[in-house]
Amino acid sequence: MTPDPIFSDAVLPSWNEGVARSAILDFAHRVTTEGSPDFLPVAERIAVFDNDGTLWGEQPLYVQAKFALDRIKALAPSHPEWRTTQPFKGVLEGDMKAVAAMGEQGLAQIVAASHANNTTEEFETIVRDWIGSARHPTTQRLYTEMVFQPMRELLGFLRSQGFKTYIVSGGGVEFLRPWVERTYGVPPEQVVGSRIKVKYDVRDGRPVLARLPDVDLVDDGAGKPVGIHQVIGRRPVAAFGNSDGDFQMLEWTTSGPGARFGLIVHHTDAEREFAYDRASHSGRLARGLDEAAARRWIVVDMKRDWKVIYPPEP
Amino acid sequence: MTPDPIFSDAVLPSWNEGVARSAILDFAHRVTTEGSPDFLPVAERIAVFDNDGTLWGEQPLYVQAKFALDRIKALAPSHPEWRTTQPFKGVLEGDMKAVAAMGEQGLAQIVAASHANNTTEEFETIVRDWIGSARHPTTQRLYTEMVFQPMRELLGFLRSQGFKTYIVSGGGVEFLRPWVERTYGVPPEQVVGSRIKVKYDVRDGRPVLARLPDVDLVDDGAGKPVGIHQVIGRRPVAAFGNSDGDFQMLEWTTSGPGARFGLIVHHTDAEREFAYDRASHSGRLARGLDEAAARRWIVVDMKRDWKVIYPPEP
Numbered sequence: 001m002t003p004d005p006i007f008s009d010a011v012l013p014s015w016n017e018g019v020a021r022s023a024i025l026d027f028a029h030r031v032t033t034e035g036s037p038d039f040l041p042v043a044e045r046i047a048v049f050d051n052d053g054t055l056w057g058e059q060p061l062y063v064q065a066k067f068a069l070d071r072i073k074a075l076a077p078s079h080p081e082w083r084t085t086q087p088f089k090g091v092l093e094g095d096m097k098a099v100a101a102m103g104e105q106g107l108a109q110i111v112a113a114s115h116a117n118n119t120t121e122e123f124e125t126i127v128r129d130w131i132g133s134a135r136h137p138t139t140q141r142l143y144t145e146m147v148f149q150p151m152r153e154l155l156g157f158l159r160s161q162g163f164k165t166y167i168v169s170g171g172g173v174e175f176l177r178p179w180v181e182r183t184y185g186v187p188p189e190q191v192v193g194s195r196i197k198v199k200y201d202v203r204d205g206r207p208v209l210a211r212l213p214d215v216d217l218v219d220d221g222a223g224k225p226v227g228i229h230q231v232i233g234r235r236p237v238a239a240f241g242n243s244d245g246d247f248q249m250l251e252w253t254t255s256g257p258g259a260r261f262g263l264i265v266h267h268t269d270a271e272r273e274f275a276y277d278r279a280s281h282s283g284r285l286a287r288g289l290d291e292a293a294a295r296r297w298i299v300v301d302m303k304r305d306w307k308v309i310y311p312p313e314p
Numbered sequence: 315m316t317p318d319p320i321f322s323d324a325v326l327p328s329w330n331e332g333v334a335r336s337a338i339l340d341f342a343h344r345v346t347t348e349g350s351p352d353f354l355p356v357a358e359r360i361a362v363f364d365n366d367g368t369l370w371g372e373q374p375l376y377v378q379a380k381f382a383l384d385r386i387k388a389l390a391p392s393h394p395e396w397r398t399t400q401p402f403k404g405v406l407e408g409d410m411k412a413v414a415a416m417g418e419q420g421l422a423q424i425v426a427a428s429h430a431n432n433t434t435e436e437f438e439t440i441v442r443d444w445i446g447s448a449r450h451p452t453t454q455r456l457y458t459e460m461v462f463q464p465m466r467e468l469l470g471f472l473r474s475q476g477f478k479t480y481i482v483s484g485g486g487v488e489f490l491r492p493w494v495e496r497t498y499g500v501p502p503e504q505v506v507g508s509r510i511k512v513k514y515d516v517r518d519g520r521p522v523l524a525r526l527p528d529v530d531l532v533d534d535g536a537g538k539p540v541g542i543h544q545v546i547g548r549r550p551v552a553a554f555g556n557s558d559g560d561f562q563m564l565e566w567t568t569s570g571p572g573a574r575f576g577l578i579v580h581h582t583d584a585e586r587e588f589a590y591d592r593a594s595h596s597g598r599l600a601r602g603l604d605e606a607a608a609r610r611w612i613v614v615d616m617k618r619d620w621k622v623i624y625p626p627e628p
Contacts, residue, residue, distance in 0.1 A: 173547065181357075187357060188546075198544075209543050225523060226513070252514070255521050
């Protein structure tokens with residue numbers, strides 16, 4: 001018998017040999033082998049991936065938070081009142097302690113001011129322009145060049161095995177859709193994310209979807225299975241995350257019948273990326289680490305399991 | 315030059331030759347011909363179809379309304395109070411005037427009682443059981459056998475031309491997902507519809523999505539472009555509907571740049587199906603008829619354009 005070409009060195013080349021890589025290949029082999037008790041029809045091969053911290057970095061600050069801050073600065077000339085009003089004053093003066101002191105309310109104000117009161121087409125252009133030029137504060141690389149190469153390979157590998165790959169992010173769905181197809185090979189209709197409300201309107205005979213300053217779905221934690229249900233409508237069979245915000249997505253995915261796969265990316269590489277888990281302000285991971293073994297979720301040790309972190313410089 | 319095989323008699327065999335069939339074939343030819351000014355990459359070939367009145371019948375009563383009434387009857391033994399409380403009393407006694415007298419509030423109560431307070435898995439089973447046995451009051455055929463054969467051919471034809479076909483229904487998304495793949499070839503993740511809220515919960519260690527008696531999205535009228543945006547995230551290039559509840563979906567779809575296609579099914583066949591438009595209680599069509607010509611939307615005259623209405627008896 002010829003070995004399944006899945007088990008070739010050409011597959012997942014940025015992954016070191018080890019438990020994580022083997023578990024991925026073994027799962028793919030089982031669900032794609034006709035006659036295997038774990039065989040899955042192509043239609044049921046749905047895999048969901050968190051974005052922040054799973055497909056790209058989330059340190060020292062969520063990328064979308066950086067987008068929001070930049071957007072406030074760009075809009076400031078039209079809002080002179082922001083110079084004396086928190087949380088905007090803090091944003092403009094770089095006083096993040098003052099912003100943090102405003103708590104949830106301040107965050108909501110920043111999200112509304114930076115994301116809403118435009119049309120979906122206008123916002124898409126704003127995101128495209130920003131993502132095409134904004135750079136990471138320490139590496140000075142474009143954020144879209146700081147995606148995790150091993151995870152890109154994993155997305156492509158699963159698609160080669162008949163999987164439909166979805167992004168299920170706590171980040172905003174409209175912040176992701178304009179660029180994820182080029183970066184991850186995931187089309188806009190396969191992105192689930194947090195969203196604000198939109199309203200259909202006809203302005204001067206031209207229909208638009210107006211973005212309102214009201215949250216419609218927080219696609220994080222227990223909101224992830226809800227977002228998955230609304231958009232995908234079937235339970236995934238494989239889920240990939242990195243923080244406790246992904247816990248319920250992994251739980252929902254891996255509790256179904258038949259073959260299931262759950263994986264957590266553990267950020268252990270202070271040298272090449274960042275090392276954080278239980279105490280981190282973004283991407284906190286505690287319950288996932290505590291329960292992964294009992295739930296048979298694979299924990300990727302980034303430092304040990306990944307040969308490289310980022311794609312080669314273009 | 316060999317003619318495009320699109321223009322073969324084997325394509326859309328249940329459609330009579332005429333303006334509607336020609337317009338469909340011409341559109342498909344233009345958007346799939348490389349080098350044509352109207353060529354569309356496969357990724358952008360998104361087509362959206364209304365369900366009630368477009369893919370299957372909606373007379374004398376919406377199918378899902380019949381489902382709700384049957385469900386109330388099935389649950390009545392556990393709800394003795396319904397025997398004396400409207401709108402349930404009216405449903406149980408077949409007194410639809412009493413039900414109608416309750417207006418929107420009565421409808422909301424019927425929807426909540428018949429659709430909510432179960433899990434998504436339980437509801438899926440309920441729908442599967444009902445749709446597998448319920449029959450149309452006049453023809454006595456299963457509802458899934460009373461889909462419109464010409465529209466099924468159209469769905470398949472567009473898919474053969476690289477289109478991704480979506481259902482965008484005012485009906486409940488969870489009422490449709492369990493059976494549309496078999497009936498229309500549309501997978502659950504390509505269904506947009508009205509929905510109630512769901513909440514993630516872990517019961518006795520088993521995760522569930524609980525269906526709550528609160529409306530989350532009414533995917534009808536101006537709600538259709540909203541549902542399309544939430545789930546698909548790009549503007550479709552072709553839209554198919556039959557009532558003014560589809561007006562904004564057609565408007566949104568056909569207002570975009572490049573090649574666009576809008577089509578309205580006009581129910582003109584009292585003999586083989588039903589004839590109704592401006593005065594109908596379900597599937598009212600007035601504005602669409604008034605504005606179709608100016609908007610270059612194709613109006614299908616069911617009696618003239620369709621050779622058959624339903625698939626052959628199995």
